[in-house]
Amino acid sequence: MIRPDDGGPDAGRPRRGRLTVYLGAAPGVGKTYAMLDEAHRRLSRGTDVVVGLVEAHGRLATAALLEGLEVLPRRIAPHRGSELTELDVDAVLARAPQVAMIDELAHTNVPGSRHPKRWQDVQDLLDAGIDVVTTVNVQHLESLNDDVEAITGVRQRETVPDHVVRDADQIQLVDLPPEALRRRLAHGNVYRAEQIDASLSQYFRLGNLTALRELALLWLADRVDDSLTSYRREHRIEAPWPARERVVVAVTGGPEGDTLLRRGARIAQRAAGSELLAVHVLATDGLPSAPPATLDEQRRLVESLGGTFHTVVGEDVPSAVVDFARGVNATMIVVGVSRRGRLREALRESNGTEVARLAGMIDVHLVTHEKARTGRRRIRRSPLSGSRVVAGWVTAVLGPVALTGLLAALRDVVGLPTELMLFLALTVLVALVGGLWPAIVSAVVGFVLLNWFFTVPTGMLTIAEPENALALGVFVLVAAGVASVVDVAARRTAEAFRARAEASALAAVSRSVLSGEDTAEALVARLRETFTLEAVALLCRKGPGWEVLAADGAEPALDPESAQAVLTVDDERVLALSGRVLPASDRRVLEAFASQVGIVLEHDRLRAQAEQARVLEQSDATRTALLAAVSHDLRTPLATIRASVDGLELQLEPADRAVLVGTLAEATARLERLIDNLLDLSRLQTGSVRPVLRATSLDEIVPPALEGFGPGAVVLDVPEDLPLVRTDPGLLERVVANLVSNAVRHAGDAGPVRVSAAVVGRGIVLRVVDTGPGVPDQLKGQLFEPFQRLGDTSGTGLGLGLAVARGLATAVGAELSAEDTPGGGLTMLVEVPLAIAPAGAVP
Known part of the structure; x- marks a missing residue:
């Protein structure tokens, strides 16, 4: 109900x-x-x-x-x-x-x-x-x-x-x-x-x-804690509830990050059940603000300290840190003392100070470090090419002079407002061509020329009308502002193109690494091509010297000392770069390439270990199964032989002696088959089978393979006019003999085993058909594996016959497969290629 x-x-x-x-x-x-x-x-x-x-x-x-x-x-x-x-x-x-x-x-x-x-x-x-x-x-x-x-x-x-x-x-x-x-x-x-x-x-x-x-x-x-989080979310409670000590460490990717993380870990360890969370804020423009390798090292450090690393995106770093802390119900935020100099600190408050102002009820722990207040000197390189910068300076100096001459000729036509707009347009043009500083110079020169030639009284650097003074002042400010905006836009555009190129290159490398397509040699070659270097070498420390694992280029460096730049892959391997001097901004992508090379090497090592482990596991499984099977299946015929030999030593009637001799012969033959199968399996696994292929008839192969089976056990239906096949007669005979032996054993009293052959496409298909119990579909995948009896409880074999038959068939170029016999049973198919393929045959 x-x-x-x-x-x-x-x-x-x-x-x-x-x-x-x-x-x-x-x-x-x-x-x-x-x-x-x-x-x-x-x-x-x-x-x-x-x-x-x-x-x-x-x-x-x-x-x-x-x-x-x-x-x-x-x-x-x-x-x-x-x-x-x-x-x-x-x-x-x-x-x-x-x-x-x-x-x-x-x-x-x-x-x-x-x-x-x-x-x-x-x-x-x-x-x-x-x-x-x-x-x-x-x-x-x-x-x-x-x-x-x-x-x-x-x-x-x-x-x-x-x-x-x-x-x-x-x-x-x-x-x-x-x-x-x-x-x-x-x-x-x-x-x-x-x-x-x-x-x-x-x-x-x-x-x-x-x-x-x-x-x-x-x-x-x-x-x-999960219930508390759900309750706070459902009731829109944003203020932190200090139910558990959670320490959030704000990291920028700078050198002080390790100090902050270790301090935060010590604080978290003071209370049982505390959590350590590190957060790094990415600017909303998507441009990287810290080297990925440094962030990756700090991520590993956090994990080794028992914490977790988080990356969030935010327009304002302090606000993003505080929002993250509130979201995880943090009780403390750990930030570092700013690396800015005192002058910049006076002009704008540091991130740590702003975090403390925004944190509200969350405690803020300010940690000093070696780089505190040392200042961060930023050398801003122009994103423009050298020719554009030169053109910008030339335009900044000569452009105002040429414009002044033109306006002097049109003095009676244009007035001061038009002249100001034309000089402002020239300043914007200079900013577009040469960047910020040429535009500033163009604005100053334009201001002087406007004042001297076009502002009353002319011919002197004085301004009679306050309105003209205001117009000139606004001109300089607007020109400087526009030039600054244009310069920032140019820089951002160049950085965005660079970031997109870096992301595209790294994404391609990551895809190839994850798919397993790239080798260390391919990555080294891609690194050289991406950065147009003369040579790149992957070196591995070997004793006192270095060994080249992979190289690309004309003359790769043979040791780190002879290279122009060195990137560390791991404790034992480095990348040695030769060629042009790379700017510092390229180090970020270079470190990512080095990380990918390390991943490839680790992947290769793990793959080799997995393959070795697979081979050892397979060998161990075969050895275990062999010992288990041999301990029983070899002991039985040996015991029979020993009993028969002991019996022959007695005074027996001729009839009894004949029975013992027959038993002895049967056990010997059985033991011989077991040993032959074991030897064949060993030869197949070691790859020592060397087939000799030649054109031959099935009449030379099938009848000898059926010898030894009792009358009526096998029915042969192989036409005499079949074309020749290309195979090793001796090995193919062993294949047929094993298949027929297996079929006879499983067929039992269900009827004789039928052996037939016919031309199909480019080969002859030999069929060994029995009407026994067959093999369930879920077990057919194990049919050709060693030591698989699949329900056979006769105890007359090791379960090697089909495994040996599959291996020998593959060795002679034949294909062995199995299908159900209509009405019950199992049919083994051996497809042997013809010695001469008939014209127009469909494979």
């Missing part, structure tokens, strides 16, 4: 039940007892409560609490010859109580149940609108599984996903001090008497219980 809500915007929708979880810090703390006590309280308030399933584990106090509660019968589940009891979900759904008490949320159900896990059964009840109260221990939470194993040495096989418990409507922590829990255990209140001593000395050691208790508290604290 599904109960709808009584009203509200979601009226008419099925109500989802509420989940209450009693979380135990360790077994025996009393979570089941607390759950049943809750059931009695709800029952006393008139709530319809039933017990779906409770495990008392022989604890009398727990069992006593079941009295007076309605307990639903359990479902009987047969399993491996015995009968087990499980939660009867259908019975609970049919009963449709308001609240169901269900113990041990992480329990694994008996195979064949509605769901594999009990927590999935609980989800069905919640979806039906039934409230559920359940229990789980902290060691059963999926995310804590590895931590619990490291603490206790016990791997928990029954786990529940964290989100199931974390999303519960209510979580009650059931806890006991470790000493009290050990006393309960010693008094026999948890386990039977014969289990007490072992439990106290193993799982329930004092250190284990203390660590489990701390795990439970920290996990629950994270859940509470």
